[in-house]
Amino acid sequence: MFAEFLQYLLSGITVGAIYALAGLGFAIIYNSSHVINFAQGEFIMIGGMATSSLVAAGLPLWAAVLLAVVITMLVGVAVEFFAVRPARNADVVAVIIITIGASIFLRGLAQLIWDKESHALPSFSGDAPIHLLGATIVPQSLWVIGVSFLSILVLGWFFNRTLFGKAMLATAYNRLAAQLMGIRVKRVLTASFGMSAILGAIGGIVITPITYTNYEAGVMLGLKGFSAAVLGGLGNGLGAVVGGLIVGIAESLGAGYISSSYKDAIAFVIILFVLFFMPNGLFGKRGTERV
Amino acid sequence: MSLLRVTDLSKGFGGVLAVADLSFTINPGTIHSIIGPNGAGKTTLFNLITGVYKPTSGRILFDDVDITGKPPYELAALGMSRTFQNLQIFFNMTALENVMVGAHLHLQPRLLASLLHLPSVRRRDAVCRERCVELMEFVGCGKYRDADAASMPYGALKRLEIARALASQPRLLLLDEPAAGLNATESREIDEVIKAVAAKGVTVVLVEHDMKMVMGLSDHILALDYGRKLAEGTPAEVGKNPDVISAYLGAAN
Amino acid sequence: MQMKARTTGLAAMAIILAVMPLTFPNGYYYDIADTALFNAVVCVGLNLLIGYTGQISLGHAGFFALGAYASAILTLRWHVPPLVALLAGAAMVGSLAFVIARPILRLKGHYLAMATLGIGIIIFIVLNTESWLTGGPDGLTTDNFTLLSWKLKGDGGWYWVGGGLLLLAVWLSLNLIDSPVGRALRAVHGSEVGAEVVGVNTTHYKVLVFVVSAVFASVVGSLFAHRIGLITPGIGSFFRSVELVTMVVLGGMASTFGAVVGAVILSVLPHVLTAFEDYEAVVLGLIMMTTMIFMPKGLVPTIARLWRRRRASA
Numbered sequence: 001m002f003a004e005f006l007q008y009l010l011s012g013i014t015v016g017a018i019y020a021l022a023g024l025g026f027a028i029i030y031n032s033s034h035v036i037n038f039a040q041g042e043f044i045m046i047g048g049m050a051t052s053s054l055v056a057a058g059l060p061l062w063a064a065v066l067l068a069v070v071i072t073m074l075v076g077v078a079v080e081f082f083a084v085r086p087a088r089n090a091d092v093v094a095v096i097i098i099t100i101g102a103s104i105f106l107r108g109l110a111q112l113i114w115d116k117e118s119h120a121l122p123s124f125s126g127d128a129p130i131h132l133l134g135a136t137i138v139p140q141s142l143w144v145i146g147v148s149f150l151s152i153l154v155l156g157w158f159f160n161r162t163l164f165g166k167a168m169l170a171t172a173y174n175r176l177a178a179q180l181m182g183i184r185v186k187r188v189l190t191a192s193f194g195m196s197a198i199l200g201a202i203g204g205i206v207i208t209p210i211t212y213t214n215y216e217a218g219v220m221l222g223l224k225g226f227s228a229a230v231l232g233g234l235g236n237g238l239g240a241v242v243g244g245l246i247v248g249i250a251e252s253l254g255a256g257y258i259s260s261s262y263k264d265a266i267a268f269v270i271i272l273f274v275l276f277f278m279p280n281g282l283f284g285k286r287g288t289e290r291v
Numbered sequence: 292m293s294l295l296r297v298t299d300l301s302k303g304f305g306g307v308l309a310v311a312d313l314s315f316t317i318n319p320g321t322i323h324s325i326i327g328p329n330g331a332g333k334t335t336l337f338n339l340i341t342g343v344y345k346p347t348s349g350r351i352l353f354d355d356v357d358i359t360g361k362p363p364y365e366l367a368a369l370g371m372s373r374t375f376q377n378l379q380i381f382f383n384m385t386a387l388e389n390v391m392v393g394a395h396l397h398l399q400p401r402l403l404a405s406l407l408h409l410p411s412v413r414r415r416d417a418v419c420r421e422r423c424v425e426l427m428e429f430v431g432c433g434k435y436r437d438a439d440a441a442s443m444p445y446g447a448l449k450r451l452e453i454a455r456a457l458a459s460q461p462r463l464l465l466l467d468e469p470a471a472g473l474n475a476t477e478s479r480e481i482d483e484v485i486k487a488v489a490a491k492g493v494t495v496v497l498v499e500h501d502m503k504m505v506m507g508l509s510d511h512i513l514a515l516d517y518g519r520k521l522a523e524g525t526p527a528e529v530g531k532n533p534d535v536i537s538a539y540l541g542a543a544n
Numbered sequence: 545m546q547m548k549a550r551t552t553g554l555a556a557m558a559i560i561l562a563v564m565p566l567t568f569p570n571g572y573y574y575d576i577a578d579t580a581l582f583n584a585v586v587c588v589g590l591n592l593l594i595g596y597t598g599q600i601s602l603g604h605a606g607f608f609a610l611g612a613y614a615s616a617i618l619t620l621r622w623h624v625p626p627l628v629a630l631l632a633g634a635a636m637v638g639s640l641a642f643v644i645a646r647p648i649l650r651l652k653g654h655y656l657a658m659a660t661l662g663i664g665i666i667i668f669i670v671l672n673t674e675s676w677l678t679g680g681p682d683g684l685t686t687d688n689f690t691l692l693s694w695k696l697k698g699d700g701g702w703y704w705v706g707g708g709l710l711l712l713a714v715w716l717s718l719n720l721i722d723s724p725v726g727r728a729l730r731a732v733h734g735s736e737v738g739a740e741v742v743g744v745n746t747t748h749y750k751v752l753v754f755v756v757s758a759v760f761a762s763v764v765g766s767l768f769a770h771r772i773g774l775i776t777p778g779i780g781s782f783f784r785s786v787e788l789v790t791m792v793v794l795g796g797m798a799s800t801f802g803a804v805v806g807a808v809i810l811s812v813l814p815h816v817l818t819a820f821e822d823y824e825a826v827v828l829g830l831i832m833m834t835t836m837i838f839m840p841k842g843l844v845p846t847i848a849r850l851w852r853r854r855r856a857s858a
Contacts, residue, residue, distance in 0.1 A: 036654050083833050090840040092653050093600050097793050098836045100786050105829025112822060223661070223782070230658045261673040268662035275659050276647040341741055367743035379741075381734025383798065384727070391724075392731040396743035398724040402752060405723035406716045412723055459742040 003134025008256040009249060010132075014141040014210070016248020017148035018044070021203035022225025023232065023240030024155065025196035031172035031235045032192035035095050039079055039103040041222020042110075043200025047072045048213035049110060051205045052119040061124070069201045075106065076197025080190050103222070110215040121208040144206045151202055152241055155195075159237070168192065172235065220264060227267045231274055233284025243282065246270070293352075294319040294463055294494050295340070300349030302332075302339055302518075309335040311518040313349070317511075319462070322489050323496045324505045326529075327515035328538055333498040334376055336515070337467050340496075341373045342366045353463070368396055372456040373465035376498075378448050382441040386432065386451055389440055390423040391416075393458025426454045430484050446477050453484065463494045470501045478504060506530065514538070550718050553801055557714065561707040565700065574703055578771060580811035581706030582764050587791045587803040588713045589760025594789065595797035596721055597753045598733030599649060600657050602785050603664025607758040609671060609780025610637050611765030616684040616775055617677060626689045630766040634759050641758035642751065649750040664785045671777040683776030686769045702771050709767070710804070713760065717800045729753055730798075794835050796842025805844050 022040055029037045050071050054064035083102045087095055124143050129136040159165040171178040171188045179185050203221075204213065211217070228247050232239020247267045255263035274282060293316040302310040310332045317323050325333050338344040340351060342363040351359050358366055372393075381389050398419060404412050427433045432450040435443050443451065449469060456464055469485065470478040482504055489495050499505050505512065505526070512529040514521040522532040529535055568574060586608060593599050614633030618624040624632070648659045671678045678684065689696040696705060720726045728749050731739035736746045769775050778784070787810065795806020813831075817824045839846040 030654075036657070083837070086837045087840065090836065091797070093594060093789070093793060093797070094836045094840045096600070096602075096654075096657060097790055098833050100790075101829045101832025101836065103829070104825050105833065108823065108825025108827075108829055111825065219782075223665070226658060227662070230655060234654060259673075262669060265666050265669040268665050272659055272662050272666075275651060275655060279651050279655060281655075343737060343741075362745075363737070363740035364743050364745045367741055373741050375738070379735040379738030381731050381738060383734045384730055388727055388730075389734075392727050392739065392744065393742045395724060395728055395731075400724035400728060402725055402756075405725040406720050408719040408723065416723070455738075455742060 004256070005253075006133055006135040008252045010135055010137050010141065012249035012252030013245065014144050014248070015207075015252065016245040017145050018203045018207050018221065018244075019224045019228045019248050020241040020244025021148055021151060021199045022221055023228030023244040024152065024237055025199045026225055026229035027232070027235055027237045027240040028168075028192050028196050028199075030229065031237075032168060032188050033084065035084055036099065036226065036234075037079070037084075037102075037193070037196065038096065038099040038222065038226070039106055040196060040200055040225055041218030041220070042103050042106040043072050043076060043197045043218070044204035044207075044221045044225075045110060045213060045215065045218030046075055046106065047201025047204030048121065048208035048217065049114055049119055049204075049215070050201075052121045052208060052213065053114060055121060061122075065205055068205060069198055072197045072201035072204075073194045074197075076193040076195075076200075077190055079106075079197075080193035084193070085186075085189065103218070107215055107218070114215060116215060118212045118214045119208070120212050121205070123209040124206075138210065140206070140209045144210070147202060147206050151199060155199075155237070164191070224267050227271045230281055231271055233281030236281070236283045239281065239283035293317060294354060295496075296352040296355075297340070298350045298352075300336075300339060300351065301347045302335055302344060303347045308347075309518050310339060310346075313515075313518070313520055315513055315520065315523060317463075317494065317496060319494050320489075320492060321494060321510040322485065322508050323494070324509040324512045325496065325498045325515060326500075326502075326505055326512060326535075327521070330517075331515040332518035333515060334467060335518070337373065337465055337498060341371060341465060367459050367461075370460070370462035371465070372459045372461040372463075374449070374452040374456055374467055374469060376467040376471060378445075378452060380440050380448050380451060382439075384440055386427065386435045386438050386440050386443060386447075387420065387423055389451055390426055390454045390458050391419055393455035394419045394423060394460075396459060423454070423458055426457050427451070429487070430454045430457070431480060446473055449473065449481070450484070453488075457488065457493075461493060463496065464488060465496045465498075467498050468500065469497065470499060470504055482508060550722075554711065554715060554718070557801075557804070558711060561711070565703060574700070576812060576815050578702050578706050580808045581703070581710050582768050582771075583788070583791060583811045584710050584804045584807035585706075585713045585764045586761050586788055587795070587807040588710070588717050588800055589757040590788055591792045591797070591800060591803035592717060592720065592729065593753050593757040594792050595799065595803070596726070596733060597729045597750060599750060599754070600653075600660065600789070601754070601757070602657050602661040602782070602789060603667070604660075604757070604761050604788050605780045605782075605784030606664035606667035607637050607641065607761040608765040608768070608784070608788075609775075609777065610640070610667060611762030612769035612775045612779060613671060613678055613684070613765075614762070615766035615769045616686045619687060619770075620684065625691075626687075626766075626770060627691055630763060633766050634762045637762035638755050638759045641755045645751040645754040646747065649747065649754060661782065661785070664780065665782055668777055668780045668782070671780055678777070681777060683774055685774050686772070689767065689770035696770070705767070709764075714800055714804065721800070725749070725752075733798075790832055793842055794832070796844035796846070799842065799844045799848075802842050802844030806842065809843075 022044060025040045029035055047068050050068035051064045054067055055061060079102050083098050087098050123140045125139045127138060129138055159169055167183045168188050171183055171185055175185060224247055228244035229240045231243030231246060250270055251263055251266045254266040295317040298314050300310055300313045301308055325336065327333055339346050342361050345360045350357060353369055353371060381392060398415055424436055427436055430450040430453045432447045435447055469481050473481065478501055485495055485508060509526055512526055513523050514529055514535045516538045521538055522529050522535050590604055593601055611633045614636055615629045618629035618632060619626055644663060651659055672681055696702065728744045731744055732746050732749055739746055791806040791810045792803050794810060796802025814824060817827055
């Protein structure tokens with residue numbers, strides 16, 4: 001009974017950690033630009049695919065990971081530079097179409113560069129399951145949880161302790177004022193896409209040994225990340241992390257106890273339910289509209 | 292008999308009271324002004340009266356009907372309309388269409404009839420169009436009738452908002468800084484428009500910084516400071532009130 | 545003046561529709577044309593929501609799919625006449641849209657995008673999962689559309705029905721936007737608070753247009769089910785929803801003819817691109833990005849503006 005629950009919980013936290021990283025990616029970009037980047041899922045996919053093919057090409061794992069993260073970051077920066085920046089003053093709907101266009105483009109590109117097959121990556125430290133109070137966990141899950149946790153800590157340190165991180169927060173809070181204080185807002189935008197891409201790549205790399213990856217793998221992960229970000233309240237980084245974990249755990253419990261076919265629907269049922277009662281998410285700002 | 296009666300009205304934003312225990316009445320057929328330094332709560336008060344904000348406590352009676360917390364569109368149906376300090380123009384429509392939206396309540400908008408463009412819809416629209424053109428001429432932006440609102444100059448947009456509000460045939464019209472951003476000549480022209488509106492029997496309430504306009508136009512003035520009533524009375528009385536003078540001088544320093 | 549532009553536009557469309565089939569060498573072209581017509585009708589409805597009222601929906605393919613499945617299930621299992629099934633489907637989808645519209649349309653911008661996306665995906669997953677009713681991933685086969693003893697078949701038949709339906713949809717849409725209801729919808733887009741203070745119940749109109757656009761999608765979905773012969777959950781996928789929104793935005797938001805043009809272009813494009821099948825996604829993505837960057841108002845409004853400017857300067 002308890003072992004079963006623990007089992008679902010562990011796998012929920014594992015996948016929830018990836019959603020949290022994706023959600024955090026959405027939050028960072030949303031904060032600096034008020035853009036929802038629907039290509040966030042593709043960052044996850046590119047991270048996994050690149051690492052997998054570099055390892056297959058004979059590179060040691062650490063080098064492949066490093067290179068994949070850099071590649072993904074460059075892709076993120078390119079998305080900002082070529083697709084989002086030229087549309088600064090466009091309608092919300094137009095920008096949504098642009099980032100969805102970017103995601104379709106990246107998916108098409110991935111299919112050309114690689115293929116439509118599944119790609120694997122060996123586990124970082126073996127496959128011998130670890131037993132824990134009757135539940136089992138693969139070592140890779142610990143990698144996922146540990147690396148995600150570490151990334152979030154580093155991010156927290158970056159935003160609260162470094163000058164550039166504070167500049168990014170300032171830009172999120174008041175763009176014009178930040179600009180007047182001498183912050184280069186454009187650089188902040190580029191950095192936010194680069195950082196979100198790095199987060200996505202990290203998530204994609206650590207999860208690939210468990211789930212495999214393919215050119216379409218980013219779609220659902222991206223949408224779940226979006227759910228996580230909205231659930232937590234758009235632009236709230238910690239909210240996105242909590243949202244990601246809630247979505248992951250609920251999904252895993254739902255798949256275990258209710259129906260595995262409806263696993264993917266659970267995230268969206270939760271999000272609708274929350275939005276019905278809290279139109280700005282769990283921790284979103286609740287401002288009175290100024291007229 | 293009062294047209295508008297506000298009793299013990301308060302509105303707080305995160306612990307700060309923008310409007311505090313405010314009570315006053317507005318009689319029909321007059322031009323009222325609400326004055327006060329920046330941040331005195333004038334616009335918040337407007338937003339409370341017109342239902343854009345919900346009050347934290349207190350009551351608002353319009354024509355002896357309790358309208359506290361009612362949404363703006365219901366108040367419009369009861370005969371109240373307003374303009375905005377930050378323009379709320381429909382920039383995706385032409386000037387004339389903006390005014391015609393103002394006449395919404397008088398057009399019996401039905402989905403099926405609208406989809407089929409029934410003769411009754413067309414007839415009513417034609418009459419409405421005529422009347423709205425007249426209103427645009429009345430407020431002095433008639434030459435823009437077919438212009439896209441997005442291409443109109445600021446001064447004309449301020450007039451357009453007044454025309455749109457008038458198209459709803461209000462008994463009470465609230466104008467939030469109708470002269471802000473206008474030059475002296477334009478301000479005097481708006482003066483005349485407001486007088487003409489009042490002459491038609493519409494009760495007007497103004498929020499305005501232009502003291503010359505306020506003193507010249509108003510029958511009655513309400514002075515606010517920090518969300519509280521500072522003074523009330525005729526322009527002459529309020530102008531002499533030491534609290535009002537010090538609040539304004541204080542604000543000027 | 546507006547009246548005239550509208551009649552001219554409708555007449556031009558009718559002529560194009562009538563002449564088009566003369567250029568079709570074979571039935572394959574009718575398949576493409578019918579798809580384009582169906583998409584165009586859905587987009588005309590969706591444009592009322594997105595273009596005119598300023599509310600986004602990333603789940604409209606879900607309503608389309610529900611209409612299609614309602615028709616398939618009702619005609620196949622319970623032998624309901626197709627027209628009755630179509631109407632029943634529309635009534636069901638309309639009621640569903642009505643029930644969810646109120647809480648959903650309080651949301652703004654990206655929150656609304658999220659909620660509609662969620663509803664679309666939930667519908668898609670239900671269609672995939674409840675195999676006892678929907679046939680699951682394999683889908684359902686459907687019969688021809690019949691009305692009393694008349695049977696709609698052949699390439700031409702569907703084309704004329706689709707064309708007629710499109711003309712009707714465009715006519716209704718043009719009527720609506722130039723009416724008190726239409727002005728109220730556009731006012732919601734322009735400024736919600738500005739609309740409220742002159743008596744427009746913005747919630748009411750948002751719900752109304754959401755239901756109308758959902759019913760448009762459902763009706764077309766029903767016809768599509770009969771036309772295509774086999775429906776699968778894919779017709780209600782997130783991609784289909786995105787595709788529909790892209791058609792509207794590409795052609796031109798707040799332009800009825802724009803919605804039609806966008807739908808036709810994006811429906812025909814994949815068939816033009818079949819030659820380089822592998823590049824389809826890359827090209828589609830590029831088109832979406834470049835048009836939105838260089839023509840954020842969409843094709844038809846941008847071209848119309850250029851045209852007017854040229855005429856003014858000539």
